[in-house]
Amino acid sequence: MPKFLLNNLNMIEVIHVNKSFDNNPVLKDVSATFQPGQTNMIIGKSGSGKTVLMKCIIGLHTVDSGKILLNGQNLTEMTFQEVKILRQKVGMLFQGSALFDSATVLENVLYPLEMFSSMSKAEQIERASFCLHRVSIDPKAFGLYPSEISGGMQKRVAIARAISMNPLYLFCDEPNSGLDPQTSLIIDQLIHEITEEFKITTVINSHDMNSVMEIGDNIIFIEKGEKSWQGHRSEIFDTGNKALEDFVFASDLYKKVKLSHSLLDK
Ligand SMILES: Nc1ncnc2c1ncn2[C@@H]1O[C@H](COP(=O)(O)OP(=O)(O)OP(=O)(O)O)[C@@H](O)[C@H]1O
Numbered sequence: 003m004p005k006f007l008l009n010n011l012n013m014i015e016v017i018h019v020n021k022s023f024d025n026n027p028v029l030k031d032v033s034a035t036f037q038p039g040q041t042n043m044i045i046g047k048s049g050s051g052k053t054v055l056m057k058c059i060i061g062l063h064t065v066d067s068g069k070i071l072l073n074g075q076n077l078t079e080m081t082f083q084e085v086k087i088l089r090q091k092v093g094m095l096f097q098g099s100a101l102f103d104s105a106t107v108l109e110n111v112l113y114p115l116e117m118f119s120s121m122s123k124a125e126q127i128e129r130a131s132f133c134l135h136r137v138s139i140d141p142k143a144f145g146l147y148p149s150e151i152s153g154g155m156q157k158r159v160a161i162a163r164a165i166s167m168n169p170l171y172l173f174c175d176e177p178n179s180g181l182d183p184q185t186s187l188i189i190d191q192l193i194h195e196i197t198e199e200f201k202i203t204t205v206i207n208s209h210d211m212n213s214v215m216e217i218g219d220n221i222i223f224i225e226k227g228e229k230s231w232q233g234h235r236s237e238i239f240d241t242g243n244k245a246l247e248d249f250v251f252a253s254d255l256y257k258k259v260k261l262s263h264s265l266l267d268k
Contacts, residue, residue: 012038012073012170012203014059019068021054028054030227038203041194041217045208046224052207060173090118093164095174101148101156108144111163118167133162137192154185165196172204178213190217
């Protein structure tokens with residue numbers, strides 16, 4: 003039986019990973035850990051390598067050198083069968099909601115269960131309904147199409163679909179894109195709650211500082227392809243890391259937050 007099914011640790015370890023495209027180094031000797039039950043956030047400027055790092059972890063890119071360990075097992079050394087089982091334990095939340103337009107809310111959440119589970123139809127409906135209930139979708143909306151619900155609701159449905167197979171790992175690419183600040187906050191909190199509740203190793207690719215400050219349990223800052231800093235959101239004000247400070251305090255709001263933080267320390 004594959005190692006990642008034996009216990010609920012499911013830490014992700016990136017060890018000395020290098021990745022280039024056409025001799026252009028994009029990831030340079032990156033090492034980082036992603037913890038279970040935590041919202042692990044990859045942050046950095048546009049083009050810094052966040053998406054490439056996430057794709058390497060998911061196995062969509064092969065690394066040139068280094069290792070990606072999922073619960074201690076090297077992704078590149080897994081057998082086809084092990085990768086197939088692992089993929090069923092990975093939830094994905096894309097930019098936008100990526101729901102199927104021609105399927106209802108319930109059908110969207112049923113889709114992975116129909117494709118990958120051995121549940122009976124009744125069990126699939128029970129599981130999909132549980133997930134929709136968990137993200138606060140009213141049963142009255144189960145029969146609606148994505149075009150008939152708001153962007154925030156679409157995102158909730160996408161989260162319900164992402165957790166339907168009870169994932170060990172949840173990968174989110176800019177989960178707040180296209181949402182207003184208030185809805186973004188609610189979606190962030192929902193992802194955070196679900197991560198803790200189901201002990202998921204959640205990895206979020208983001209450059210939204212509000213999200214980082216709200217739910218960043220374990221933040222990995224990438225600067226020009228290198229891991230420049232890793233820590234908790236409570237530590238981000240005093241890192242002494244110039245590139246990180248430039249990134250975090252680019253907005254006036256966070257300059258003011260930093261100022262009040264340093265005044266409190268005195
Ligand atoms: N498939 C690819 N082929 C060639 N170059 C690529 C490929 N994917 C990414 N790159 C390059 O790698 C670098 C990092 O890209 P990446 O998409 O990881 O940035 P990012 O930090 O996610 O940016 P953003 O925040 O804008 O999404 C960029 O210079 C990009 O052009």
